[in-house]
């Protein structure tokens with residue numbers, strides 16, 4: 376039987392909410408909850424070391440000022456928390472469940488409380504980008520986000536009602552607690568791996584309410600059908616509304632790809648969009664691993680030939696929902712841009728005016744707006760790509776990956792899409808030749824006047840992925856000069872476009888140079904020095920190449936779009952759209968078929 380807390384003298388603590396608290400309290404670290412301070416702050420909070428928090432405070436002085444509903448509950452919460460809330464509200468009355476910010480837990484946790492659910496995506500700071508940036512700066516590896524997550528767990532441990540409730544952790548970072556066996560340190564009773572729709576999750580909450588001890592780790596089944604998926608009925612952080620689960624390209628390092636490939640029905644998506652608007656959100660972000668698979672899941676056409684009509688129809692209806700003023704793209708893949716350039720053009724027409732992201736240096740939009748989905752580039756080395764992501768370029772063979780990237784980026788840039796391209800450094804078995812191939816691709820992008828935000832990170836074997844047992848580079852000191860050059864060349868290119876003032880890039884570089892003099896040369900080792908001098912423009916890159924200190928990439932032989940289309944398996948040519956041109960010689964128009972939109976709508980039950 377659970378008991379309320381007693382102090383050291385045995386007196387029961389009687390402070391707490393007047394109503395006895397909520398039976399179930401849901402929360403998340405503040406750093407994963409905010410969305411009012413800008414679009415990039417969460418990325419910074421997740422990757423910067425704690426000692427650099429002052430930089431965030433200076434740039435976003437009001438980032439901790441969150442809004443609350445009249446009862447003190449959270450106005451916005453990460454989509455994962457809202458999903459748990461929606462799942463619970465199928466079985467529990469609203470008075471039993473509260474979503475609140477970490478600072479407010481004492482207003483909701485009381486003697487009635489039996490379970491506190493915490494959703495977190497990176498409590499210990501060990502995902503791709505997080506650890507390495509903290510390590511580069513030579514500080515303790517605790518990121519700002521990890522610090523706030525630990526603060527939340529500490530507050531829960533210190534709650535006077537802790538003996539009478541159990542702490543259940545979910546979200547994409549739950550594995551960090553279980554794999555590092557941090558249960559005791561964080562005060563976690565149970566880690567739940569998986570989505571919250573299942574009956575299994577409801578049963579766990581019931582168990583906690585009955586006062587039964589929860590199992591330490593539970594893996595719940597992912598829904599297998601569109602009908603079994605739920606969408607939040609309340610406002611979510613950044614207006615996140617899920618669009619798909621899974622992906623299908625089968626990259627070896629990828630966790631979301633282990634989930635079944637499902638696209639959410641359009642009516643459920645629009646319902647969640649309207650819920651966000653109703654609760655004061657004017658920003659929507661359709662969350663996905665690859666936006667281009669939506670509308671092409673189980674239609675009979677391979678998912679890597681996007682369903683143009685369905686996608687344009689969906690996004691049009693989302694951004695035209697009354698009250699939606701902004702829309703932010705989430706994740707995409709590169710090959711569909713090469714397959715269907717007209718899709719990119721049509722989506723630009725629909726989405727650009729509502730994009731909150733502006734980049735005057737490169738955009739031709741009258742208000743300098745751009746579309747900037749996250750796209751995985753990962754490596755420029757075909758050898759490495761074959762090993763870790765053979766399906767990344769489908770329907771093109773992986774041997775064509777560098778050409779797919781260049782042609783795809785050309786099409787995207789032409790339409791004011793300037794994606795965030797993620798790269799992985801230090802993949803298992805990576806050689807200098809692989810690093811050089813990646814630099815070839817990066818310099819080719821620069822030579823052609825193309826632009827993307829390259830975001831490199833160090834390979835981290837994520838649990839349960841197909842590369843989970845592999846070892847890559849772990850510390851920044853282990854990185855080779857070529858790997859450092861990839862990292863710093865990417866930063867240099869991104870900073871040039873992102874900092875608008877004339878003095879921004881030189882000031883940034885000077886700061887980096889001074890930091891190197893003071894500390895980083897010792898922290899990161901000798902392989903760091905010349906790439907850093909390249910980053911700071913201390914010497915011209917040409918000169919550094921001449922004296923053999925950096926590698927500036929060889930020009931790539933890039934296939935044209937027509938040549939690329941000819942590399943697609945002939946049995947798939949029928950899925951190519953004639954209006955895009957560049958068709959392979961010998962291509963024949965497929966027999967008249969029902970339009971892709973119609974096929975999708977009849978399956979989806981939309982009209």
Ligand code: SF4
Pocket residue numbers: 621622623624625626629630631632664665708751764767
């Ligand atoms: S394309 Fe992206 S989401 Fe899909 S499997 Fe590869 S890494 Fe995962």
